[in-house]
Amino acid sequence: MRLHVADHPLVAHKLTVLRDKNTPSATFRLLVDELVTLLAYEATRHVRTHPHDIETPVTATTGVKLSEPSPIVIPILRAGLGMLDGMTRLLPTAEVGFLGLLRDETTYEAVTYANRLPDDLTDRQVFLLDPMLATGGTLVAAIDYALERGARDVTCVCLLAAPEGLEVVEKAVGDRVDVQVVVAAVDERLNDKKYIVPGLGDAGDRLYGIV
Ligand SMILES: O=P(O)(O)OC[C@H]1O[C@H](OP(=O)(O)OP(=O)(O)O)[C@H](O)[C@@H]1O
Numbered sequence: 001m002r003l004h005v006a007d008h009p010l011v012a013h014k015l016t017v018l019r020d021k022n023t024p025s026a027t028f029r030l031l032v033d034e035l036v037t038l039l040a041y042e043a044t045r046h047v048r049t050h051p052h053d054i055e056t057p058v059t060a061t062t063g064v065k066l067s068e069p070s071p072i073v074i075p076i077l078r079a080g081l082g083m084l085d086g087m088t089r090l091l092p093t094a095e096v097g098f099l100g101l102l103r104d105e106t107t108y109e110a111v112t113y114a115n116r117l118p119d120d121l122t123d124r125q126v127f128l129l130d131p132m133l134a135t136g137g138t139l140v141a142a143i144d145y146a147l148e149r150g151a152r153d154v155t156c157v158c159l160l161a162a163p164e165g166l167e168v169v170e171k172a173v174g175d176r177v178d179v180q181v182v183v184a185a186v187d188e189r190l191n192d193k194k195y196i197v198p199g200l201g202d203a204g205d206r207l208y209g210i211v
């Protein structure tokens with residue numbers, strides 16, 4: 001597993017407003033969208049392209065185009081949905097798959113309630129979106145869905161990660177494949193309820209309200 005932590009004053013500033021418990025949902029949604037755009041720049045550094053000939057008003061030249069098969073972006077519902085628009089804005093040719101995973105708050109195991117992924121992800125570059133990487137159980141389950149469909153190039157885009165969760169993902173993935181994790185920050189630890197500290201609380205609730 002390769003870890004990339006965004007190191008940028010704009011990311012740090014937006015993250016601070018996001019963490020603030022007094023930030024309302026509307027602002028929270030806007031900030032998540034903006035942060036994803038900044039993280040997507042790093043996360044897509046290795047997106048596949050091929051040479052493409054064009055003519056400028058001045059001369060013929062060769063640029064690049066995003067390659068086929070197109071990348072697939074997979075938000076992990078609910079909270080990952082808040083990251084989808086920001087990601088597809090930068091990756092306009094991407095297709096979108098959906099995974100609904102809910103962390104059981106007594107066992108901390110991820111429970112799948114929705115799966116709308118293609119059966120075959122061979123040769124596809126996969127981008128998993130979830131703002132919170134806490135125990136890592138949810139992300140490992142999502143990575144497994146991608147790997148069992150043949151994906152070998154998986155990038156996870158998260159806002160906050162706990163060191164404990166990163167270790168779990170690292171152990172689960174091992175040397176099996178090239179998994180990259182791009183995060184805005186690695187926080188201190190998990191608390192006794194397995195929430196990220198200092199964190200930002202429950203990302204899904206802050207985006208969409210308590211259900
Ligand atoms: O690393 P883990 O310990 O597995 O926890 C992280 C998961 O918990 C949150 O989702 P939640 O289960 O609250 O669902 P929601 O997005 O619908 O709120 C978060 O968005 C991750 O998916």
Ligand SMILES: O=c1cc[nH]c(=O)[nH]1
Nearest residue numbers: 134195196201202203
């Ligand atoms: O801190 C946490 C941990 C799990 N899920 C969240 O939304 N936040």
Ligand SMILES: [Mg+2]
Nearest residue numbers: 202203204205
């Ligand atoms: Mg939640």
